[in-house]
Amino acid sequence: MKTKSFFLIIISIIFSLQNLLSQNFTYYFNQRIFASNELNPARQHQCRFSFGLPIISNFYFQIRNNSISYSDLFTPMQNNQDSFYFNLDNIYQKMPEISYFPVQQYASLGFLALWIKNVYVYFSSSLFTDINIAIPRSIFTIKDGLYFENGNYFSFNNFSVKTYLYLKNSFGFSTQIYEGLTLGFRVNRLLGLAYAQTKLGFDLKISSATEDIYDLKIENLKYELQYSGPLKLKPTFDQNNIISGIDITTPQINEFDQFLNSPNYENYSALMKKIKSFYSSGWSIDIGAIYKLNDKFEFSAALLNLGYINWNTHPLKITKQNGSFTFSGFDPGKYLGDSTIFAIFKGNINLQDSIKSELLDTLLTLVNPIIDSTTFKSSLNTNLILGFGYKPIERITLGILYRGIFFDKRLYSSFSLSSTIEIFRTWSLMFSYNFFKNSYNNFGFGFSTRIWPTQVYFIMDNMSFPMLASRYFTAPNKPPDQGIATKWVKNTNYFNIQFGINFIFGCKKKKPDFGLID
Amino acid sequence: MRSKLLLISLTLLFFSCTKSIDEFLKEQFYEPANLSTTITVDGDIAAPLLNTSLGVKNFITSFKDSTAWLEVDNEQLLHLKIKFDSIVQLTAQEIFKNCPIPPVVNPDSFSIKTDTQKIFLYEKALGGNVTFNDPKLILNVKNKIPLVTFFKVDSVYFRSEAYDQTYSGEVKKFYIEKPNDPNQTAYTQIIIDKNALPIISQLLSPVPYKFFIKATTGSDAVQTYNPALFPDICSRTLIADLILDLPFNLTIKDFIMSDTLPFSLGIKKEDLKFIDSVKLKIFIENELPVGLLINSYLADTTPNGYVNQSVFNIFSNWSLNPATVNTSGVSISTVRSSYIRTLTVNEVKQLIDKNPSRIVLSAKMNTTNSINMQQVKILGTNKLKVKIGIKISYNANTSQF
Numbered sequence: 001m002k003t004k005s006f007f008l009i010i011i012s013i014i015f016s017l018q019n020l021l022s023q024n025f026t027y028y029f030n031q032r033i034f035a036s037n038e039l040n041p042a043r044q045h046q047c048r049f050s051f052g053l054p055i056i057s058n059f060y061f062q063i064r065n066n067s068i069s070y071s072d073l074f075t076p077m078q079n080n081q082d083s084f085y086f087n088l089d090n091i092y093q094k095m096p097e098i099s100y101f102p103v104q105q106y107a108s109l110g111f112l113a114l115w116i117k118n119v120y121v122y123f124s125s126s127l128f129t130d131i132n133i134a135i136p137r138s139i140f141t142i143k144d145g146l147y148f149e150n151g152n153y154f155s156f157n158n159f160s161v162k163t164y165l166y167l168k169n170s171f172g173f174s175t176q177i178y179e180g181l182t183l184g185f186r187v188n189r190l191l192g193l194a195y196a197q198t199k200l201g202f203d204l205k206i207s208s209a210t211e212d213i214y215d216l217k218i219e220n221l222k223y224e225l226q227y228s229g230p231l232k233l234k235p236t237f238d239q240n241n242i243i244s245g246i247d248i249t250t251p252q253i254n255e256f257d258q259f260l261n262s263p264n265y266e267n268y269s270a271l272m273k274k275i276k277s278f279y280s281s282g283w284s285i286d287i288g289a290i291y292k293l294n295d296k297f298e299f300s301a302a303l304l305n306l307g308y309i310n311w312n313t314h315p316l317k318i319t320k321q322n323g324s325f326t327f328s329g330f331d332p333g334k335y336l337g338d339s340t341i342f343a344i345f346k347g348n349i350n351l352q353d354s355i356k357s358e359l360l361d362t363l364l365t366l367v368n369p370i371i372d373s374t375t376f377k378s379s380l381n382t383n384l385i386l387g388f389g390y391k392p393i394e395r396i397t398l399g400i401l402y403r404g405i406f407f408d409k410r411l412y413s414s415f416s417l418s419s420t421i422e423i424f425r426t427w428s429l430m431f432s433y434n435f436f437k438n439s440y441n442n443f444g445f446g447f448s449t450r451i452w453p454t455q456v457y458f459i460m461d462n463m464s465f466p467m468l469a470s471r472y473f474t475a476p477n478k479p480p481d482q483g484i485a486t487k488w489v490k491n492t493n494y495f496n497i498q499f500g501i502n503f504i505f506g507c508k509k510k511k512p513d514f515g516l517i518d
Numbered sequence: 519m520r521s522k523l524l525l526i527s528l529t530l531l532f533f534s535c536t537k538s539i540d541e542f543l544k545e546q547f548y549e550p551a552n553l554s555t556t557i558t559v560d561g562d563i564a565a566p567l568l569n570t571s572l573g574v575k576n577f578i579t580s581f582k583d584s585t586a587w588l589e590v591d592n593e594q595l596l597h598l599k600i601k602f603d604s605i606v607q608l609t610a611q612e613i614f615k616n617c618p619i620p621p622v623v624n625p626d627s628f629s630i631k632t633d634t635q636k637i638f639l640y641e642k643a644l645g646g647n648v649t650f651n652d653p654k655l656i657l658n659v660k661n662k663i664p665l666v667t668f669f670k671v672d673s674v675y676f677r678s679e680a681y682d683q684t685y686s687g688e689v690k691k692f693y694i695e696k697p698n699d700p701n702q703t704a705y706t707q708i709i710i711d712k713n714a715l716p717i718i719s720q721l722l723s724p725v726p727y728k729f730f731i732k733a734t735t736g737s738d739a740v741q742t743y744n745p746a747l748f749p750d751i752c753s754r755t756l757i758a759d760l761i762l763d764l765p766f767n768l769t770i771k772d773f774i775m776s777d778t779l780p781f782s783l784g785i786k787k788e789d790l791k792f793i794d795s796v797k798l799k800i801f802i803e804n805e806l807p808v809g810l811l812i813n814s815y816l817a818d819t820t821p822n823g824y825v826n827q828s829v830f831n832i833f834s835n836w837s838l839n840p841a842t843v844n845t846s847g848v849s850i851s852t853v854r855s856s857y858i859r860t861l862t863v864n865e866v867k868q869l870i871d872k873n874p875s876r877i878v879l880s881a882k883m884n885t886t887n888s889i890n891m892q893q894v895k896i897l898g899t900n901k902l903k904v905k906i907g908i909k910i911s912y913n914a915n916t917s918q919f
Binding site for chain 2: 480
């Protein structure tokens with residue numbers, strides 16, 4: 001008993017120090033956790049009634065990249081293995097054509113779930129934040145200069161930064177439609193709070209022809225700035241109708257004070273109208289199905305985030321396509337008139353201002369974009385999930401999961417192997433191995449426990465940081481090249497964390513079911 | 519119960535760890551602290567610097583004690599006009615060598631000459647010939663003396679380092695106006711062209727650095743004046759301004775110019791730490807029917823400040839080729855010349871060590887087909903298109919910053 005307790009303490013300590021990273025595959029098959037319903041609307045919680053408070057019921061954070069890890073940045077010197085340098089060639093070779101750096105976060109603003117006869121019904125609200133930076137590998141070629149004799153050129157394309165913030169209010173239900181088959185459906189009302197995206201691409205060519213003086217060409221210049229949000233952005237133009245800046249206006253909410261001073265229906269309507277003007281609307285649906293062949297086998301599928309947001313809150317789109325510009329050298333001759341070139345050297349003629357002005361006009365003409373203030377749509381990143389579960393014995397569940405995410409017109413696939421183990425009556429441990437392109441060291445762990453009347457859970461898909469924490473407590477003086485913890489962290493490029501505390505009631509009735517029963 | 523135990527164990531473990539988290543992380547992630555060099559980059563950057571068209575007017579400088587300017591005539595031909603103020607400035611007393619001057623003066627001639635120090639042309643010419651088709655000496659005479667009525671060029675003296683020539687001969691006598699009123703200044707413009715002075719075309723062949731004119735003034739008939747009306751007769755003046763009108767319808771043959779100018783590199787070795795080499799490309803498309811053969815080098819100096827020896831060759835017989843012309847001497851097609859030079863950083867460092875302080879320039883100018891003495895026309899529309907580009911090869915290490 002004491003040994004068991006001590007073991008638990010250690011593991012708890014280790015994993016309670018997880019404060020970053022993990023992926024949400026690990027708990028897919030654990031229907032004890034309400035959040036598993038997010039991954040498949042057909043997943044039903046066994047307790048009769050449950051609810052969650054804002055933030056603490058479900059918090060999720062993820063950061064990752066498909067590119068390089070810490071250890072890729074530092075290469076040991078040949079003559080001295082204790083010294084390092086930035087090997088840009090090595091970093092460049094390891095990077096894919098485009099490196100993505102997504103950061104995602106969502107926080108539950110509360111949920112309510114209950115059984116109504118045979119139908120599991122739930123309402124929830126969550127706040128989502130999504131940031132993604134895409135950097136083309138070609139940016140590293142700058143280290144080799146911008147001029148190439150062999151006709152190569154510097155190409156910088158597919159750089160983008162995208163961020164959006166939206167509120168998701170959901171109503172969902174699931175029910176068994178016939179023996180073994182449960183279908184779930186969820187409709188989400190999306191309130192877009194802010195959206196910003198910028199894209200940039202161009203080719204920079206410097207002529208290597210013998211008879212040229214390194215003429216400089218920018219071709220295929222394309223950029224885009226797209227925005228919708230509470231601030232009002234308005235481009236300003238100079239006398240030549242070339243964009244010269246952007247005015248930003250912050251919204252005024254005088255209607256709030258008016259309502260407080262005189263709380264009548266008219267002022268209330270005006271206030272609601274004002275509030276509505278701060279967000280954009282959208283819809284999405286989630287569909288899920290779970291088929292239990294028997295007590296041992298389960299097949300599941302889900303299609304999530306099929307929807308869009310119609311951004312109509314101060315929408316602004318500034319785009320430029322196929323811009324080009326050639327610079328062949330400065331031309332002081334056109335500013336001299338009848339003056340001699342010696343007047344420049346004597347300072348009688350100041351060319352700097354003229355050249356600056358001309359360059360600026362040329363650049364502004366080059367970048368002079370198309371301005372569009374019409375409403376635009378953005379689609380959510382649709383997810384396809386396919387799962388297979390196997391329960392060899394009562395307290396153990398094994399699962400295989402495929403997840404495909406449609407992002408930026410491409411499909412990104414990942415796989416997960418997981419197991420859920422019940423220990424004692426109120427604890428469950430979840431283990432997973434998650435892998436996708438360029439990331440194969442994601443061993444995940446999670447646990448959930450019931451401390452009446454709450455259920456607490458903590459999950460992450462990559463245990464490297466907790467392992468490092470365990471080293472800190474158990475072997476702080478161990479050299480970094482010994483053991484796996486430090487090496488693991490240095491080779492990781494994918495972290496997330498998810499935790500929550502939910503209130504659950506009516507769970508005492510034991511019911512043979514897939515997953516774990518309280 | 520288990521939860522309480524967990525919490526207590528966590529607390530005990532947390533406070534039992536003797537090493538700080540910061541220290542632990544620094545030990546585990548020691549790579550940043552052991553970065554010997556950060557980033558080494560090497561490559562090439564290049565850019566065009568200059569792409570411009572210049573006309574002749576953008577190269578003409580002012581002359582000492584004169585004003586020079588270019589004009590374009592109806593046929594677009596360029597004329598270089600050089601004005602020399604007051605090359606003749608004499609009082610009546612200086613002319614008549616006498617004061618008071620009697621009210622009746624018999625016809626007589628008086629020799630005068632222009633200020634010998636005023637008419638400078640180009641002192642850097644070392645030789646060669648410039649033959650203008652129809653140059654003119656334009657004298658604007660301002661006469662306040664009521665007794666002189668003619669002006670005649672007797673001889674013209676040319677001086678230069680290469681030669682010292684005198685041309686003399688019969689030149690047409692020009693009659694000038696005289697004032698009738700003490701407040702009046704009589705103006706007369708005298709144009710001495712090849713009709714008046716047939717050798718004028720060769721006057722600048724070779725190009726002198728200065729010249730002066732010996733002339734005669736006076737009157738062919740008896741002249742009288744009213745002393746009461748002109749009480750200041752002795753101090754009344756005869757002033758002549760000269761405008762040299764040189765139309766660019768000419769032949770330039772082996773015209774050699776040379777000059778030595780102060781020079782400073784303006785860079786230190788530390789400025790070159792990231793640079794491997796620099797390549798300069800100069801392309802010139804010449805629409806002017808004038809070509810240059812250029813030599814230039816950097817030199818150091820003796821303690822006395824005299825040019826000592828060459829330390830770096832810039833141009834060695836580099837040719838700027840003249841444009842092709844038709845039989846009328848008008849440019850019909852441009853000719854391209856190029857200059858491509860690569861300097862390594864070691865060459866520049868060696869040059870810095872040699873401390874050059876002078877740049878010596880010498881150029882030989884020839885118009886198209888000068889060997890056959892064909893005359894060419896330099897038009898106001900003729901341009902020199904200059905393109906310059908630079909490529910820098912660098913090798914930088916951020917520890918050098």
